[in-house]
Amino acid sequence: MVIDIQGIMDRIPHRYPMLLVDRVLEMVPGKSIVAVKNVTINEPFFQGHFPHLPVMPGVLIIEALAQAAAIFSFSNEDGTMLDSSKTAYYLVGVDGARFRKPVVPGDQLMLHAEAERISKVICKYKAKATVDGEVVAEAKIMCAIRDLG
Template sequence: MELDIKGIMDRIPHRYPMLLIDRVLEMVPGKSIVAIKNVSFNEPFFSGHFPHHPVMPGVLIIEAMAQAAALFSFENDCGVNPADKKIAYYLVGVDGARFRRPVVPGDQLRLDVVAERISRTICKYAGKATVDGQLVAEAKLMCAIRVLED
């Protein structure tokens, strides 16, 4: 299954400047995803990180992995939709994060995320980010699902 930007925006609540997924190349609901983030010089974070040598912050690479995870985790679950305003999907843990090389303007970040455990309250994932086939970052992620009170 592939998704364009409209399909992505239908499934998660993030919007500019925090929407960090541009396209989904492959998705197996409840199992895994391959998503793309095109890194442009026009990203708002580059003006301060760093003006003389723009580098995508590692924390945003991790956030992109978490957004990708949200896209595939509940695709077949009618009771949970991360885009629903009554449901919050929080990144609550990051383990073993490693950053191998900088991500710079012009790079295409490929995000490969695999579910290790998905439940109605806590989900665990293994994520890798690559550019041109080279590993740039990896981490274990934990996300929590919460129903928001009115």
């Protein structure tokens, strides 16, 4: 299942400059996702990280992985959206984060996330980011779902 930027914005509340997923290439709702973040020199964080040698901050790579995980966690088995308007989704834990290579302008960041556990309250994922087939970052991510009811 491919989801374009409009479908992504329909599923998660993030917007520029914090929307860090450009396209979904593969998704198995409730199970896994492969998504893309195209990294360009126009990203606002490159102005200060670092002007002489632009590198995407590791925390933003982790945030991109968490956003990708949210997209498939809030999808029904047929890929349609669950009603997420009454819930909030928070990144609450990151374990074993490793950053293997810098991510720079021109890279296409592939975001891979796999569900280890999804419940109505807490979700755990095994996630990795790759560029040109090489792992650039990986972590176990935990997110909490809160009822806004």
